[in-house]
Amino acid sequence: MKISARNQIKGTIKSVTKGQTTSHIQLEVNGTIITASITNEAVDDLNLKPGQNAYAVIKASDVMIAVD
Amino acid sequence: MKISARNQIKGTIKSVTKGQTTSHIQLEVNGTIITASITNEAVDDLNLKPGQNAYAVIKASDVMIAVD
C-alpha cells in the first residue's frame, strides 16, 4: 500500500506503553525520539514491539513550523 | 513558549511554496525531508525563508505507525 501522507520516517521502536484504550509508541530516528499516540487495537493488529523497524507516518497538514 | 506537542524536530528550511491560501514548507532534518502544509499568514508572520533553522512540531496524536 502506498499512502498520500508526505512524511514517512523510518526508525526503530524503542518503547510501547499501553493505557486502557490508547498506547504511546516511541520511535528512535537517528537519535531523535518521535512519539505516536495510537489505539491499543493498532498495536495488537501490527504486533508492535520494541526493537522492531517501523515508520512514523504524518500527514503534511498535521505538521507545524516553529522558529526560535 | 513551551508547547505540549511531543515532537519538535530541528532542521533547515529547504523550500517555501506558496499557494493562494496554503503554503508547503520543506524542512531538511539529517538528510530527510519533512513537509508541512501551513497557512500563508503563518509563513509571513514567521518570515519563513529557505536556509533558516526551524522546527517541525507535531502532536503525538497526529503520528501513525506503519510496518513493512
Added chain:
Amino acid sequence: MKISARNQIKGTIKSVTKGQTTSHIQLEVNGTIITASITNEAVDDLNLKPGQNAYAVIKASDVMIAVD
C-alpha cells in the same frame, strides 16, 4: 506497508480537483462520497486519477461522532 490508522475504506476515485498547492479527491464508497484534502505532490506521486480504486485512510483520533 501496514499502517496503524484504524479506518481504511475501499472505493473508487470520482474526481481530482487541483489547486495551487492543495488537491481535493472525491472517493465513492457504496454510493457515499468521501472527500480528502491532500497535497498536489501526493496526487502526482500516487498518480491519482478518476476511475482508479483507492482507499480513504483515517486515524481513529480524527473521527468525531454526531447524533440527530
Added chain:
Amino acid sequence: MKISARNQIKGTIKSVTKGQTTSHIQLEVNGTIITASITNEAVDDLNLKPGQNAYAVIKASDVMIAVD
C-alpha cells in the same frame, strides 16, 4: 447545527469501549466498521450506546488516500 466537515457518514453504533479518559466507538456503515477515538465526556454528553444511529464526522484535511 450544520458543520463544515465534508464527511458525515450515517451508521449504527456497534460498541462503546471506555478507558480512563478516552473512549473508542465502533460505527457500522454498510458492513464496514469505522472507529472513532473520542473523550469519555463526549460519550456521556451524547449518551452514546450500541444500537443507536449516529454519524462519523471527518474533516476533509484528516483524510488520506492510499493505493495498492
Added chain:
Amino acid sequence: MKISARNQIKGTIKSVTKGQTTSHIQLEVNGTIITASITNEAVDDLNLKPGQNAYAVIKASDVMIAVD
C-alpha cells in the same frame, strides 16, 4: 445535530478568504480571532459570509497546551 467535539465556540465571521480549493475563515470571539482552514465547498454549502454568527468547532485531541 449534536457532535462529540468538545469545543464549540460561538462568534461572528469577520472574513472569508477563498483560494483555489481551500478557504480561510476568521471568526471573532470576544475580541479574539480564531482562524479556520476549510474547503471552498464547505464555504459554499454553509453559505458563509462576514457578519454571520457561527461556531468554531474543534476536537479536544487537536488542542495543544503551551506555557510561557
Added chain:
Amino acid sequence: MKISARNQIKGTIKSVTKGQTTSHIQLEVNGTIITASITNEAVDDLNLKPGQNAYAVIKASDVMIAVD
C-alpha cells in the same frame, strides 16, 4: 519559540484529569471552557496545574465552522 499555528488563546487551567496515557486539560478563557486531550508526558514536562496561565494552541486546519 514562535509557532505557525494561527490560534493561540490565553486562559487559565481549570482542571487536569490524568488517564493511564492521556490527560484532559480544561482551560478557562473568558468564561468559556476549552478542552485539550494531550499526553501524560506533556502534562509532566510542562508541569501543568490548575490555576496556571496557559495557551490553547490550535492549527487552523483543525478548526471547523458550524452554523445553526
